[in-house]
Amino acid sequence: MNSLDHRAGREFFTARTVSDALAGFRPARRTAVEPVALADLLRRVPAAEVPAPGALPGFPRSTVDGYAVRSADTYGASEGLPSYLDLAGSVRMGTAPEVAVPPGGCVYIPTGAVLPAGADAVVMVEFTAQTMPGTIEVTRPVAPGAGLVRADEDVAEGAVLVPAGRPLRAPDLGLLAAAGVTEVPVHARPRVAIVSTGDEVVPPSTPALTAGQVRDATASALAGLVRDAGGEPVLAGIVPDDREALEKTLRVALADADMVVVSAGSSVGARDETAGAVAALGEIWCHGLAIKPGKPTLLADCGGVPLIGLPGNPLSALVVFRLVGAPLVWRLAGCGAPPPEPSTRARLSRDLASAAGRLDVVQVTVRDGVAEPLFGPSALLSVLTRADGFLIVPEAATGLDGGSEVTVTLYR
Amino acid sequence: MNSLDHRAGREFFTARTVSDALAGFRPARRTAVEPVALADLLRRVPAAEVPAPGALPGFPRSTVDGYAVRSADTYGASEGLPSYLDLAGSVRMGTAPEVAVPPGGCVYIPTGAVLPAGADAVVMVEFTAQTMPGTIEVTRPVAPGAGLVRADEDVAEGAVLVPAGRPLRAPDLGLLAAAGVTEVPVHARPRVAIVSTGDEVVPPSTPALTAGQVRDATASALAGLVRDAGGEPVLAGIVPDDREALEKTLRVALADADMVVVSAGSSVGARDETAGAVAALGEIWCHGLAIKPGKPTLLADCGGVPLIGLPGNPLSALVVFRLVGAPLVWRLAGCGAPPPEPSTRARLSRDLASAAGRLDVVQVTVRDGVAEPLFGPSALLSVLTRADGFLIVPEAATGLDGGSEVTVTLYR
The missing domain is CATH 2.170.190.11 (Molybdopterin biosynthesis moea protein, domain 3.)
Structure with a gap:
């Protein structure tokens, strides 16, 4: 941990590395357990292992x-x-x-x-x-x-049909069906409240904008990432850059949801308001992550409920949520190891520079085995939609050489 | 294409390779196009590219x-x-x-x-x-x-916001929101009718079985794979091994669904009934795939609607559906290239033998970078639920050497 005194004197970061955040930020909250019928169990997380009521196939x-x-x-x-x-x-x-x-x-x-x-x-x-x-x-x-x-060659009586904590896959549903288990206690989908802030932000349905207004892109995209992580997004609306209004909205969200995500204002001043509001509601675990893009990320534990303050740029916000937020959503549902993501090996088309101690997330296209970085300000969401995936320049590295083989996590 | 005269004289295979099936079996059906609201667009497939109504961000x-x-x-x-x-x-x-x-x-x-x-x-x-x-x-x-x-640096007016034919990802929803596009015409989720056959098969909810009965495992597992492929499973019930009853059920399913999957009876006699019923309803494209497990697979084009007759063993049925059926579900929704799947490189723990000309699908666990094959009769569904993924011994190979590096497709 290190404290950075922002040069402009207005931000005090308690910065952490991403690996610190993934390993060390562990709010206690878990969702309640609810019985769910066989037909709706795909990707749900069993709260306990399910034993076989009898042997399978049950006869030689x-x-x-x-x-x-x-x-x-x-x-x-x-x-x-x-x-x-x-x-x-x-x-x-x-x-x-x-x-x-x-x-x-x-x-x-x-x-x-x-x-x-x-x-x-x-x-x-x-x-x-x-x-x-x-x-x-x-x-x-x-x-x-x-x-x-043999009568018990597929599954013996009392053996584990499906383990606890791993999202159920299609074949698991088959094995449960074979055993006559038509309902399983699983963790409820984590309710993730998404709060947008910013005086300039208006709902996506706004037909015509006045000068300086932007439609809320981040909330819709975050809702998608929440669903991908097995959660239930709850759009909690757009709050102006006003500390009291934000604190009030966050208080309501924290009472209702299993996790709260604030897509913070993009200016330093707006971020300060977020940090101030959050400080009143829980313990700030870090303010600042050693990641690019995404440095001004805030993580707080509000009585067991995780709260993430995301950077104001949609691209940065989505990069951070994918890396740090999605594992938290899985964990809320009792899943410690999120499902694997698609990836491919590719040859890097050019040199990439990076500061040591900082994790860089670089959007790339992949064509014919070549990973081509997409550059552009992190204010540009289209960089993310044009990318086939991303690569990571690890914290220890000061860059990657053009021509070297890299692992690209692919979007699906 | 080659005709195999089964030694017992009761099956006439028009056998194909899996790559033939993936490339050549192309029923014409596509689902209808329906407008869907922004909040429900994740993983849906746009029927046409969506142009930006205006520049983004819209101002410098x-x-x-x-x-x-x-x-x-x-x-x-x-x-x-x-x-x-x-x-x-x-x-x-x-x-x-x-x-x-x-x-x-x-x-x-x-x-x-x-x-x-x-x-x-x-x-x-x-x-x-x-x-x-x-x-x-x-x-x-x-x-x-x-x-x-710049005012049009993220997206220029009229530029493509999201392409046609690719399932929408979370960041796409953000870009649509930013552009004020709150509804997109997408292909309807393909309705996939799942017909189970077999005199011995009873519903999963059956509390106590009599000797020789088994609960229907395949239908529930197939339903999961259909959902994974963006489809809507329709459980069409269990039909006894009776050609007329099966033909009647298939006719109803073909009229209602975009695709029909028959989890065939496991005996040769029952498979013959399936083939006979299907022959009356459409054109059989292949009866037999050069794949292990999964050889007795039947593919038919019933007036544009794809019909798959799957092997009777749940494991074989799921292996074949994952490889051959799921891409068809995606294509019904207008998506020609299904999303990538997670995979990892691993070292094979032992030699694997395989017949040339046949694609072998081997279930494996992966621990510490070592892929360990799980053997067992294909009648055992638990082999599939215990696996972390599978590897493929390609058609041209006669096996894989222990210690060689292999690509394992991981289950998620």
């Missing part, structure tokens, strides 16, 4: 079309010298077998049906022939357990 | 806190020999400037405010001092255009 099950046999009866069988087995009947799908497999006998069984009593293996139909009525020739030996899965 | 805008100046007036300024400029006033956020910058003068301007007339640059406050009331010392020269963005 054929994995091939063929004949249930006693494997010992096929010992030494070959094309030249087949085993001859008496056909004792057949098993129908979805029902209990009506016949058992006697010594020297076999029972026809389709894929997925219940292994009849007496049998310990299934011979694939490809390795059999029926040359006489009632007799099956087996031309290959089978080992015990061949052609079937 | 300061990107720093400082003084609007005529850059020529700062020529040669230094700490030792500052330029002295007359302070003519200040600009307030969100309003038109009330003063212009006269020759030899300057106007205070916060970040984000409108550049006043006469000025062509903004000097950062850090490089100024106010030693006498009404006079600002400038200690560094600025070039024309410094400290500001």
